[in-house]
Amino acid sequence: MSASEENDHNAVRRLAAADAAAYRDLMLDAYATHPSAFTTTVEERAGLPLRWWDERLGAGTSEASVVYGAFDDTGMLVGAAGLSLETRQRARHKATLFGMTVAASARRAGFGRRLVFAVLAHARAVERLRLVQLTVTEGNRTAQALYERCGFQVFGVEPLAIAVDDELLAKVHMWCDLDIGR
Template identity: 55%
Template structure:
């Protein structure tokens, strides 16, 4: 069965929740939310995140194969007037068993294609934990550029980790 990349709707909430709780637990250094914080959220929080309306401020895509969710990525749109030209990529995750199949690249491509189709957007931003070379390479190939480093950004146990801030110029992608 072939893989499909699609915008997820509320019916995917249980699978999305399960996948992301696994991500938070397996890679605590990569996410700013803890598994305990997110596990405490009711299912309707996850369903709201997966709203399919055009006005939805958060949009999530999934790589699916039948009823299986193989990976996800989200885009958060800014609503404040002075920053409505920006969006934030969040929660790109593909479990180990599905890596090296091009899923992350496919999800990222789909998100950027969608973002380019929103005329108000000029910039997509994201953060990556310092030392995550695979993620940095993927984002770099997609056109993201480093613009700063936030020291002591995330506390994981006794460690304080830096986050690298990246941005992608959508107008540049639209012209290429």
């Protein structure tokens, strides 16, 4: 990243330990505002210590996951998307895009696309990875269309995947071949 990119507040970059509190706030708001979009609930994550959020960012040495953040022109974190690398020997060629969110105030500004591309660029830099998977709640056409524009394809639908209040919702499974664009 160039010096001018680092100083540009309207940017997407990998989150660091110093971003953990802002990341926590963004994600708790996303879980509360869009419960059907996430498998995790706000109640499950609200009580976790800041150390958990820091580890989720991949700021440590394990690099089992990384999270990218989108910042508006004031420097506020307005979006995030993570990448979790599979560690099992027979599945080490796969990773999962997780926790994708863009705050309502920052939508339609290109942050979602830039976040997905940042995650895919990170994945392509990991030599052993061949594909990235994700799930999107069936009916979330905006998110699914974004993923499709970024190179993801549907490979199946999991019925009754998550329970939100009294409703069982399906998840659309998608994948992106990392060799395309390498």
